[in-house]
Amino acid sequence: MAKDDLDENPPNGLEEAYKDIDFLESDNGRALRMLAEYMEPNTRFSEMGVSDTIVVFGSARIPSPEQAQDSLKKANAGDGDLAMAQRDVKNARYYTAARTLSRRLTEWARNVDGPQARFVICSGGGPGIMEAANRGAADAGGINIGLNIRLPHEQHENPYVTDELSFKFHYFFMRKFWFVYLAKAVIIFPGGFGTMDELFEVLTLDQTGKLAHPLPIVLFGSEYWNDVVNLDAMVTAGTIDANDLALCLRTDSIDEAYDFLVRELSERALPCPGGNL
Numbered sequence: 001m002a003k004d005d006l007d008e009n010p011p012n013g014l015e016e017a018y019k020d021i022d023f024l025e026s027d028n029g030r031a032l033r034m035l036a037e038y039m040e041p042n043t044r045f046s047e048m049g050v051s052d053t054i055v056v057f058g059s060a061r062i063p064s065p066e067q068a069q070d071s072l073k074k075a076n077a078g079d080g081d082l083a084m085a086q087r088d089v090k091n092a093r094y095y096t097a098a099r100t101l102s103r104r105l106t107e108w109a110r111n112v113d114g115p116q117a118r119f120v121i122c123s124g125g126g127p128g129i130m131e132a133a134n135r136g137a138a139d140a141g142g143i144n145i146g147l148n149i150r151l152p153h154e155q156h157e158n159p160y161v162t163d164e165l166s167f168k169f170h171y172f173f174m175r176k177f178w179f180v181y182l183a184k185a186v187i188i189f190p191g192g193f194g195t196m197d198e199l200f201e202v203l204t205l206d207q208t209g210k211l212a213h214p215l216p217i218v219l220f221g222s223e224y225w226n227d228v229v230n231l232d233a234m235v236t237a238g239t240i241d242a243n244d245l246a247l248c249l250r251t252d253s254i255d256e257a258y259d260f261l262v263r264e265l266s267e268r269a270l271p272c273p274g275g276n277l
Contacts, residue, residue, distance in 0.1 A: 037174040041167055045182070048164055051116035051273035053145060053182040054105055054261070056098060057198045058129025058189030068092040094189050094221055095132040101187065101220075101254050102136030102144075108262055110142055116273060119184060119265060120145055124175075125166060129189045131158035138162075147175050176201055181277050184269040185216045185261050190224040199229075205277075207244050212276050216264035218257045219250045226250075 023029050063071070068088040075085035102121045109119035121137035123130035125146025137144035138160045146161030149169045157166060169175040180202065188199050199219075205211050219225045231248070234240045249260050 034171060034174060037169055037171055038177070041178055044164060044167075048143065048162075049116045050120050050143075050145070050165070050182065051114075051118060052184045052269065052276075053120045053122040054102075054109075054185045054187065054265075055122045055179050055183045056102060056129065056133035056187045056189070057124070057191060057195050058094065058098060058133075059191040059195060060124075060126045060128040060130060061192070062091045062094050062128045062132075062190070063088050064095050064132070065089075065092040091190070094129060097220060097254055098129050098132035098187075098189055099136035099139070101257055102133045103139045104136075104254070104258050105261065106137045106140035106142035106144070108258075110140070112270065114273070117143060118273060119269075120165075122147065122179065122182070123161075124148065124194075125157050125161050127156065127158055129191065131160060133187075134158055134160035147178055149175050177277070180205060180211075181275050183215060183276055184213065185218075185265055187218045187220060187257065187261070190221045190228075196229075203244070203248075206247070207240070210277065212274075213269060213272060214247055215276070216261060216268075217248045218261065219248060220252070220257060222250050222252050 017023055024032060068085070068091070071080060072082075072085040072089050074080045075082040105119065106121055109117075112118045120143055121133050122145035123133040125134070125148035130146070134144045134146060135158070143162040143165060144160070145165040145167075146157060147167050147169065148157050149172065157168075167178075176198065179198065183202075186202055188195060191198075199217075202215060202217065206215055206217075219229075231240070231245055235242050235245070247264070249257070251257050251260075
């Protein structure tokens with residue numbers, strides 16, 4: 001009998017520390033919880049042969065075209081806010097673009113030679129743009145990743161994430177570590193505070209030389225990004241250098257985004273799988 005099989009019913013109700021839920025959830029157990037959110041994903045990525053990713057960020061609130069049309073139909077019948085439904089129909093084009101681009105990139109990546117899964121689509125695992133990205137990868141028959149997080153609202157796992165690569169985090173910083181560590185490219189669709197946090201996290205790491213490999217970044221949705229983030233004004237003000245934006249492409253074209261990413265990944269990332277921090 002193995003030593004670990006002994007004392008299945010410990011005397012006096014005592015448990016080993018690693019089985020003590022009260023301890024693991026206490027302040028003193030925090031370091032172990034952090035370590036678990038590094039080690040457990042690392043183990044699964046290794047088992048699934050995932051060497052690097054293409055990360056897709058964007059709003060959880062952007063509906064699929066089917067959802068948007070259904071809401072518009074109800075609103076036209078007097079059940080719902082018509083202006084909001086019309087806005088959602090317009091925004092659904094970003095869902096379609098994320099799904100299509102993820103499908104095309106997955107089809108391309110599946111033809112990359114090598115023993116490991118290269119350029120796997122990775123999202124936050126929730127609804128909206130995240131769902132679209134995972135759905136597009138699934139459309140192409142590829143595995144895909146969902147780095148979900150426990151939140152009081154909005155965040156629930158979408159059904160298109162590969163089961164073995166579905167994660168749920170407690171700590172935002174560990175989730176963001178896994179977004180960036182395996183990333184070889186980032187596509188950012190319109191989003192809210194969380195998307196902005198992720199955008200500037202990536203830009204800061206790139207600017208300060210903390211990344212092992214430069215990350216090509218696509219800002220998809222020129223109208224949105226031009227309204228919300230004026231990076232050119234930062235260049236004009238001298239707070240950043242124009243070269244800081246060299247790998248940042250703004251576009252509304254799926255074809256342009258696809259060609260840019262395939263070119264950058266082929267030239268910069270194909271020879272160097274692995275971590276980026």
